[in-house]
Structure formats: structure tokens, C-alpha cells
Amino acid sequence: MLHQKIDPSTNVDRNLCAENVSISIGKTPIVRDVSFEAASGELLAIIGPSGSGKTTLLRALTGELSYEGHAFLSGRELGGMSAEDQAVLRGVLPQISQISFPLTVSEVVALGLLDRRAGRLQRETRISEALAKVGLAGFEGRTYQDLSGGEQQRTQLARVLCQVWDPVPADGQPRWLFLDEPVSSLDIKHQYQIMHLAADYAARGGGVVAVMHDLNLTAEFANKVLVMKCGKQLAYGSNESVMCSGTLTTAYDFQLDLVEVRSGRKLFLHPAPVKI
Amino acid sequence: MRHLFASRALGVLTATALTVAAFVVPSQPLLAEDTDPERSSRIVAVGGSVTEVVFALGEEDRLVARDSTSTYPQEAIDLPDVGYIRALSPEGVMSVDPDLILMLEGSGPQEAVDVLKSSGIAIADVPEGFTAESIVAKVRAIGAALGVPDKAEKLSVQLERDLEAAQVDAASRASDLRVLFILSNRGGRILASGADTAADGIIELAGGTNAISDFSGYKQLSDEAILSAAPDVVLMMDRGGNHGAGADELFAHPALGQTPAGKSGNLIRMGGQYLLGFGPRTADAIRDLSAELSSIQGADRS
Amino acid sequence: MSEATASVPRIASWSGFSQVKLGNREALARAVMLLLGVLLVATMLAGLAIGPISVPVLELVPHLARHIASPVEGAPDGVLLRDWIVVKDIRLPRVVLGALVGAALAVSGAVMQGLFRNPLADPGIVGVSAGAGLGAALFIVLGNTALASVMSLLGIYAVPLAAFVGGLITTLLLYRIGTRGGITSVATLLLAGIALGALTGAMTGLLVYVADDQELRDLQFWGLGSLAGANWEKVASAAPIILVMLFCVPFLSRGLNGLTLGEAAASHIGIRVQRLKNIAILLVAAATGASVAVSGGIGFVGIVVPHLLRLTIGPDHRYLLPASALLGACLLIAADTLSRTIVAPAEMPIGIITAFAGAPFFLWILLRKRGLTGL
Numbered sequence: 022m023l024h025q026k027i028d029p030s031t032n033v034d035r036n037l038c039a040e041n042v043s044i045s046i047g048k049t050p051i052v053r054d055v056s057f058e059a060a061s062g063e064l065l066a067i068i069g070p071s072g073s074g075k076t077t078l079l080r081a082l083t084g085e086l087s088y089e090g091h092a093f094l095s096g097r098e099l100g101g102m103s104a105e106d107q108a109v110l111r112g113v114l115p116q117i118s119q120i121s122f123p124l125t126v127s128e129v130v131a132l133g134l135l136d137r138r139a140g141r142l143q144r145e146t147r148i149s150e151a152l153a154k155v156g157l158a159g160f161e162g163r164t165y166q167d168l169s170g171g172e173q174q175r176t177q178l179a180r181v182l183c184q185v186w187d188p189v190p191a192d193g194q195p196r197w198l199f200l201d202e203p204v205s206s207l208d209i210k211h212q213y214q215i216m217h218l219a220a221d222y223a224a225r226g227g228g229v230v231a232v233m234h235d236l237n238l239t240a241e242f243a244n245k246v247l248v249m250k251c252g253k254q255l256a257y258g259s260n261e262s263v264m265c266s267g268t269l270t271t272a273y274d275f276q277l278d279l280v281e282v283r284s285g286r287k288l289f290l291h292p293a294p295v296k297i
Numbered sequence: 298m299r300h301l302f303a304s305r306a307l308g309v310l311t312a313t314a315l316t317v318a319a320f321v322v323p324s325q326p327l328l329a330e331d332t333d334p335e336r337s338s339r340i341v342a343v344g345g346s347v348t349e350v351v352f353a354l355g356e357e358d359r360l361v362a363r364d365s366t367s368t369y370p371q372e373a374i375d376l377p378d379v380g381y382i383r384a385l386s387p388e389g390v391m392s393v394d395p396d397l398i399l400m401l402e403g404s405g406p407q408e409a410v411d412v413l414k415s416s417g418i419a420i421a422d423v424p425e426g427f428t429a430e431s432i433v434a435k436v437r438a439i440g441a442a443l444g445v446p447d448k449a450e451k452l453s454v455q456l457e458r459d460l461e462a463a464q465v466d467a468a469s470r471a472s473d474l475r476v477l478f479i480l481s482n483r484g485g486r487i488l489a490s491g492a493d494t495a496a497d498g499i500i501e502l503a504g505g506t507n508a509i510s511d512f513s514g515y516k517q518l519s520d521e522a523i524l525s526a527a528p529d530v531v532l533m534m535d536r537g538g539n540h541g542a543g544a545d546e547l548f549a550h551p552a553l554g555q556t557p558a559g560k561s562g563n564l565i566r567m568g569g570q571y572l573l574g575f576g577p578r579t580a581d582a583i584r585d586l587s588a589e590l591s592s593i594q595g596a597d598r599s
Numbered sequence: 600m601s602e603a604t605a606s607v608p609r610i611a612s613w614s615g616f617s618q619v620k621l622g623n624r625e626a627l628a629r630a631v632m633l634l635l636g637v638l639l640v641a642t643m644l645a646g647l648a649i650g651p652i653s654v655p656v657l658e659l660v661p662h663l664a665r666h667i668a669s670p671v672e673g674a675p676d677g678v679l680l681r682d683w684i685v686v687k688d689i690r691l692p693r694v695v696l697g698a699l700v701g702a703a704l705a706v707s708g709a710v711m712q713g714l715f716r717n718p719l720a721d722p723g724i725v726g727v728s729a730g731a732g733l734g735a736a737l738f739i740v741l742g743n744t745a746l747a748s749v750m751s752l753l754g755i756y757a758v759p760l761a762a763f764v765g766g767l768i769t770t771l772l773l774y775r776i777g778t779r780g781g782i783t784s785v786a787t788l789l790l791a792g793i794a795l796g797a798l799t800g801a802m803t804g805l806l807v808y809v810a811d812d813q814e815l816r817d818l819q820f821w822g823l824g825s826l827a828g829a830n831w832e833k834v835a836s837a838a839p840i841i842l843v844m845l846f847c848v849p850f851l852s853r854g855l856n857g858l859t860l861g862e863a864a865a866s867h868i869g870i871r872v873q874r875l876k877n878i879a880i881l882l883v884a885a886a887t888g889a890s891v892a893v894s895g896g897i898g899f900v901g902i903v904v905p906h907l908l909r910l911t912i913g914p915d916h917r918y919l920l921p922a923s924a925l926l927g928a929c930l931l932i933a934a935d936t937l938s939r940t941i942v943a944p945a946e947m948p949i950g951i952i953t954a955f956a957g958a959p960f961f962l963w964i965l966l967r968k969r970g971l972t973g974l
Contacts, residue, residue, distance in 0.1 A: 080863075083863075083867055084866065084867075085863050085866070103871070104866045104867075104869050104870060104871050104872075105869040105871070107867075107869070108867065108868050108869025109869070112867070112868075113864070113867040115861070115863060115864050115867075118860065118861070118864065119861065120859050120860060121716035121717065121858075121859045121861075122713075122716075122718070122859050122909065122914035123909070123913075123914060124859060124913070124914055124915075125624065125913070128624075128856075128913070128914075128915060129860075132856060132857055132859075132860060132868060133868060135868065135869060141625075162623075184868060362944065365945065377944055378944070378945055379944045379945055380942075380944070380945030380946055381945070384827070384946070386827060386939065386943075386944065386945060386946035387689055388650050388651055388652060388685055388689045388690070388939060388944075389651050389939075389943055389944030389945055389946055390944065391651075391652055391681060391684075391685060391689075392650070392651030392652040392943060392944050393944055394681075406827065406828050408827075408828040408829075408830050409827070409828070411830070412684065412688050412689055412830070415684060415688060416680065416681055416684040416685075416688075417680050417681070417684075516808065
């Protein structure tokens with residue numbers, strides 16, 4: 022599975038592919054030689070220990086950082102696309118979301134509405150729908166700064182959803198969600214709610230790329246998994262092939278045992294210390 | 298938010314009220330014409346020496362306002378003040394309803410003067426200068442503008458004679474002292490007068506030598522410039538009547554303390570308008586300054 | 600249930616920011632803008648009407664309109680020359696210049712705050728005005744000698760253009776120093792502002808040594824700012840630049856709104872951040888330069904006006920920018936009217952009035968928002 026060779030000519034216009042992508046910040050190489058392919062209709066999780074280059078990789082894919090090698094979204098080189106063109110195809114949920122002025126929740130979400138022809142009623146309806154999806158129905162008038170971290174994160178997700186509302190709109194081009202640790206500051210109920218939302222987006226034909234810390238949620242929701250370690254690609258492939266005790270123990274330098282619970286669901290646990 | 302609305306509403310109300318008030322208050326009619334149509338009866342004097350000359354001519358009853366540098370005589374202070382000579386407000390000047398403005402050279406800003414000229418108010422420019430002749434020229438210009446050339450001629454002759462006598466007097470006491478005029482000493486920064494200034498003029502008339510001659514106007518002096526100027530006496534304006542006070546403080550200045558003036562503590566203070574005004578009192582100022590200089594010279598010699 | 604409670608306007612416990620539904624806030628913004636428009640007309644009329652000389656302004660307004668349509672020499676029939684001059688040549692240019700400068704300063708403040716993502720950014724506080732003042736001072740002192748050919752080429756636009764260049768250079772430097780990786784540190788920004796202010800102050804001080812007496816007087820004018828010298832020539836030199844700025848700035852609203860999310864997130868929603876920053880800096884420098892050139896450094900309008908409006912109608916730049924223009928114009932005309940009347944027949948520089956009102960306000964924001972501004 023390691024360094025799987027990808028042929029970009031197959032089915033490119035519906036996929037996100039990276040070919041030998043390397044990223045440096047200043048002169049320091051952060052990510053080296055990463056290749057993967059995520060198809061629309063799938064949820065790709067990027068996992069790995071802190072500092073392994075997950076977020077850096079995502080930032081290159083969202084146009085924030087320049088990269089060497091090739092990366093294509095819907096058949097177009099990402100590096101050559103304008104911010105406007107990228108914004109049509111994919112929404113990005115950032116890790117930290119500080120807002121500089123006291124916008125209301127609905128004003129934040131409205132920033133994701135790119136269609137300027139939409140009427141006010143249409144916009145308000147869409148905003149309310151998006152907020153309902155992330156479990157924030159009725160929060161429209163609240164001030165963003167007054168919300169808890171988790172509520173802020175879900176507000177941002179609602180904004181991203183508004184940006185790429187239909188997973189496959191009339192133009193036939195699938196839309197993408199790029200999520201950087203989407204559940205990091207959420208309680209367990211909302212973690213599941215958001216992961217279901219992402220999986221549903223993929224199931225309806227969109228693509229999802231999520232940087233994840235929670236291995237069990239990854240095992241439960243991801244279709245494909247990319248494992249990063251020290252800026253390199255340690256493993257890449259289907260959930261079943263990557264999410265195993267050996268790979269993860271290597272990735273994190275930490276003993277992780279696989280426990281099968283109820284009807285094939287996986288649970289990764291560090292073995293309990295032996296009682297004397 | 299309620300507060301803001303309230304204050305905004307208040308703002309609108311005030312603005313409206315003021316607008317209405319402006320229409321209700323009738324505009325003042327122009328004053329009835331004087332018996333002599335040529336004779337201006339509502340005069341604004343701009344410049345301390347200009348006001349002094351008007352008083353010296355005995356025409357002070359015709360003044361309706363003065364600028365903020367016109368602080369002599371005492372009666373002048375009771376007149377409305379239209380602001381600093383260099384920052385006149387055209388509407389302020391017009392509001393005292395003048396028919397003549399006597400304007401010392403250097404009055405401004407230019408925009409204000411332009412507007413005043415366009416409003417049809419007569420403006421008489423009074424030349425400024427720092428010689429005995431320039432004082433006489435001022436008197437003649439003001440006399441002509443006021444329509445009292447005879448009085449002005451009489452005053453001119455008297456001033457000419459007086460100034461000449463004062464200069465002769467000063468020359469007889471001939472001091473060769475180097476005088477440094479300090480306009481201000483703020484935080485050890487000495488602002489001194491070079492050539493082409495009123496201070497330069499009065500020092501020369503009083504028989505002294507301006508210690509600074511290599512620049513014109515008022516400039517800040519470096520410590521080395523102070524040392525090389527080597528003044529025998531420091532001359533300053535007298536503010537708030539603390540005559541002679543502050544010499545210790547002044548000469549604590551490291552450079553100034555090393556000059557002959559600093560070592561002997563020679564400081565003369567005189568009233569600013571009196572010393573630098575170049576008006577009717579200048580002859581007296583020359584005598585006073587010259588007397589001070591010669592007494593210092595006498596003290597230094599002995 | 601929560602829907603119903605959220606639709607009721609509420610005051611947040613800690614910030615005092617109004618919390619209403621999107622639609623309500625937009626409706627409020629429109630209402631406030633309408634109110635400000637009316638207020639501007641009233642303020643302009645009051646500015647024409649109030650002064651040391653009482654003038655029948657309403658009688659003169661039709662004459663003025665006629666005069667603008669077909670200018671005639673001298674006062675119209677039945678109007679005192681004095682009244683005509685006072686309204687046409689003294690108060691009207693002041694009111695118009697006050698409106699232009701007030702709008703320019705307030706909008707510049709709002710744009711800079713959006714750009715630096717900080718409510719304390721203001722051309723006056725961070726040294727842009729000082730830089731513009733230096734540019735203007737350079738031209739005033741060297742315009743008759745070293746730069747004489749440039750001066751004669753540009754005419755009345757020479758000083759505003761020099762001020763613009765000065766402001767532009769300062770803004771660019773400030774942006775370089777104050778932001779790192781797209782994040783503006785307020786502390787760095789304010790400190791850089793102080794440093795740049797000191798530097799430009801020093802350079803202006805240097806000019807004092809080569810300036811003659813008349814030039815020195817002109818230089819002093821930059822210190823506190825005043826509309827006292829307003830005339831139609833100054834209006835003509837500043838108006839095109841400021842009007843272009845006021846016309847262009849609404850096109851930045853969406854970008855500035857997006858920028859509240861941060862530079863990265865703004866680019867994720869399709870905003871060309873670098874282009875936005877370039878245009879915003881250019882417009883702010885131009886408008887500040889033009890304002891400083893005709894009225895000197897009038898402080899605090901750029902910080903007070905947008906802040907007051909954010910408290911009322913929220914931070915949405917689509918409404919904030921035009922409302923800032925209106926309120927800035929109103930405030931400056933009102934302050935100028937005060938400056939003309941408070942010590943009449945003399946006059947108080949308007950900068951003293953705006954500083955007296957604005958400086959405590961600035962401190963108040965600083966205290967209240969210490970957490971938010973990272974100081």
C-alpha cells in the first residue's frame with residue numbers, strides 16, 4: 022500500500038489527487054513526497070501524531086501554502102486555481118477560528134453564502150438550515166464571541182456547509198469539505214453528530230477530507246485513511262487495510278491494541294497496566 | 298443602545314433648534330453711516346504695535362476689536378480679541394462688523410486675508426520692520442489709513458526725535474557687549490534669534506551686538522553654537538512679572554553656564570511687546586536696554 | 600422555543616453589543632443610515648447658519664443654488680455682501696470640506712480596522728496621518744526650491760499627492776511591521792505606530808531648520824488640524840480623491856467582512872486577500888493624505904465613528920462603511936461649528952475639540968476590550 026502509484030488520467034475530474042507532494046515552510050521541509058487519491062463519495066481521514074504534517078498538508082491543499090509535486094482537484098492543478106474558483110469547489114473548516122469583530126452567528130454563517138444573487142429570504146432559510154444541521158437551531162442572533170468553543174466550531178462548520186451546500190450540484194462537479202480537526206472541541210454527542218454529517222455529505226456524492234485525532238471515530242467513519250509520520254506518508258489505503266494495530270502502533274510509537282466490539286466495530290485501546 | 302438613540306435624537310433636536318434660532322435672530326444691520334463717509338469708525342487693529350500707534354494717535358475710540366498680541370495699553374485688553382495675528386478667523390473678524398482692518402505685515406493665514414478682502418472691508422497693510430525708520434513708516438501708514446495724516450506727522454516727528462535721542466544716548470554709552478536673545482528655554486532647548494528679527498533690531502539700536510549672526514529668524518541652538526556665540530549678556534522676555542527670576546535655572550544649562558554671560562550671571566528681562574513691538578514705546582525700550590547693558594559692562598570692568 | 604427567544608433583541612451581558620436576528624440588524628442599519636442622512640442635511644444647514652455673525656441662511660439657500668448653476672460676481676440683489684461672503688466663501692466651503700474630510704477620516708478608520716482586524720487601528724493613532732503630514736511638509740518647504748518643477752506641474756494637487764505618498768509609505772511599513780503571517784499584533788501595531796510617528800516627527804522637525812518664517816507657520820498647521828483655511832480651491836483639490844475613495848470603498852465590504860474570519864479563511868471563501876489589502880491600503884492612504892493636506896491632522900474621528908456605529912448597527916461593512924461616512928461628516932461639521940463659535944470672535948483649532956472628545960473614548964475602548972485586543 023505504501024507509496025501507491027496513482028494514474029491521474031483515470032476519473033480525475035471527480036477526484037482529489039496528490040502526487041509526490043512536498044511542502045516547505047521557509048527552508049524547512051515539513052511534508053515530503055506524499056501521494057494519495059480521494060474520490061468523491063468518500064471520506065478520507067488524515068491521521069498521525071502531532072507535528073507529523075497533517076495540517077500542513079491540508080493547508081497546501083487549500084491554497085495557503087505552496088507545494089512541489091502535483092495536486093489536482095476535479096482535474097485542475099490546485100496551485101493554478103484562483104481563490105474564487107477553489108471557493109466554488111470546496112469549503113474549509115479551520116482549526117482555530119478567531120473573529121475580529123462581534124458578528125452574530127447568522128452573520129458568520131452568511132459569509133459562506135457565495136451566491137450573491139440569492140434573495141434575503143433564501144439566504145436566511147439556508148442559514149437556518151445549516152445551523153439546524155450542526156445542532157445550533159435558533160442561534161442566529163447570538164454573538165459569536167459569546168459562544169463556547171464547541172459552538173463556535175459548529176458555527177464555522179455551518180458556514181462551510183453553506184459554501185458547498187449541494188454535494189453534487191447541477192454542474193455535476195462534486196463539492197468538497199476540507200475539515201481540520203472538525204470534532205476536536207466537541208462533546209461526544211456532537212462529535213458523532215458532526216461525523217455523521219460529514220459521512221452523509223460523502224454518501225450523497227461529495228468528498229470529505231478530514232484531519233483527525235480520534236482513531237475510533239476515524240475507524241468508524243472513514244472510507245480511506247492516510248497515516249502521516251514525521252512529514253512522510255506512513256500508510257495510505259482503505260480503512261480496513263490501514264486501521265490495524267501494527268500500523269497505528271508504529272505511527273504513534275505507542276502500543277495500541279485492537280478490540281472488536283459489537284458487530285465488527287473497532288476500538289483502539291492502549292493496554293491497561295498489569296495489576297500486581 | 299437606547300442611550301445612543303437618545304443622544305442622537307438630542308443631537309437632531311439641537312441641530313434643528315440651532316438652525317431655527319439662526320433664522321429667528323435678526324441679522325444685525327450695518328451701522329448707520331458716519332457723518333464723514335471717508336472716516337472709518339469701526340476699526341480692527343491686528344498687531345501689538347499697530348494698536349499702540351492707534352492709541353498714541355488718540356484714535357482709540359474708533360477701535361472695535363484687536364488681536365491677541367495687542368496687550369498694551371490696558372484699555373486695549375478690554376476690546377474683543379479676534380485671535381492670534383497669524384491665525385485670524387475671517388468670520389470672527391467680520392462679526393465685529395468692521396469697516397477698516399489695520400493689518401500688520403505677516404498677519405494671516407493668507408486664506409483668511411483673501412476672504413476679508415473679498416468681503417469689501419477696507420484693509421490697510423502696515424509694514425513691519427525692525428529699525429527706527431520702520432516705526433515712523435508704521436505711524437505714517439496708520440495715520441493715512443485713519444485719515445489723520447496731520448496727527449501722524451506730528452507723532453512721527455516726535456518719535457523720530459525721541460528715537461534719535463535714545464540712539465545717541467545708547468551710542469554715548471557704547472557697549473561692545475555680545476547679546477544673546479533667547480525666545481524660549483524649554484527642557485534645555487534654547488531657541489534664539491538670529492538676523493532679521495525684532496530682537497536683532499533692538500539689540501543693535503541699544504548699542505549691543507547680536508551674538509548670533511549666521512542665521513536669520515528664530516532657531517534652536519546646539520550647545521556648541523551657544524559656546525561659540527560667547528554672549529556677555531542673555532536677553533529674555535519677561536513673562537508674568539517675575540523680574541530677574543530664573544537666572545540660576547537658566548545658567549544651570551551646561552553650555553550656557555560656560556559662556557561669559559553664564560559665569561557672571563548677566564540676564565536682562567524685559568516685557569516682550571515693549572522690547573520687540575517696534576512701536577511708540579521703542580525709544581524707551583532702547584534707553585532701558587542700553588542702560589542695563591552699560592551697567593553690566595561697568596560691573597564687568599570693575 | 601429558542602427561535603422565539605433569539606428573535607427578541609437582547610443585550611449581551613458582557614459586551615453590550617446588540618443581539619438581534621440578521622434581518623432585524625439589517626433593517627436597523629438601514630434605518631440608522633436614513634437617520635444619519637437626515638442628520639447630515641440638518642448638520643450642514645446648522646453649520647451654514649451658526650457662527651459669530653447671524654445670517655438668514657434659509658433666504659440664502661435658493662440664491663446659493665442659483666449661484667452654483669450660473670455663478671455671478673458679487674452678492675445677489677437684496678442680499679448683504681457681508682452675509683453673502685460669510686455663507687458662500689466662509690461657511691459653505693468649510694461645511695463641504697468638513698463633510699468630505701469627516702467622511703474620509705471615518706471611512707479610513709473603518710477600513711483600517713477591518714484590514715488590521717482590530718478596533719483600535721486608526722490612521723491618526725498608527726502614524727499614517729503623521730506620514731501624510733511629513734509628505735505635505737516636504738512639499739511646503741521644498742516646493743519653492745528643490746521640488747519647484749514638480750510643484751508647478753501638479754498645481755493644487757501637489758500637496759495632497761505628497762501627503763498621499765507619505766501616508767502610503769507609512770501604511771505599507773506599518774503593515775510590514777505590524778502583521779506577521781497574516782496576524783496583526785495590536786501591541787506591535789501601536790508600538791510601530793509610535794515609532795513611525797516619532798520618525799516622521801523627527802523628519803518634520805528637520806524641515807524646520809531649512810524652513811523660512813512663512814513656511815514654518817504653514818508647518819505648524821499640521822500639528823492640530825483645522826478647517827480654518829477652507830476655500831473652494833482646497834475643496835477642489837481634496838474632493839476628487841475623497842469622492843473616488845468613498846465610491847470605491849463599498850466594493851471592499853464583502854472582502855472586509857470575510858477578513859473578520861482571518862486571512863486564511865477569507866481566502867477559503869474566495870476572497871483575493873492580497874488584492875483586497877493592496878486596494879484598501881491605497882484608498883486609506885489616498886483619503887488620509889487628501890484630508891491631511893487640506894485640514895492637517897484631525898485625530899480620533901476614525902476611531903470614534905466606526906466604533907459607535909458597530910455598537911448600534913453591528914460590524915457588517917456593507918452598512919458600517921456608508922454609515923461611517925455619514926456620521927463622520929456630521930461629527931466633523933458639528934465640531935467645526937463649535938470651533939468657530941466657542942471662543943468667537945477668535946477660533947479654536949478643531950483638532951483640540953476632536954482630541955478632547957476622542958482621546959477619553961479611545962482609552963475607554965482600550966479598557967473595555969483589553970481581552971479582545973490582546974493587550
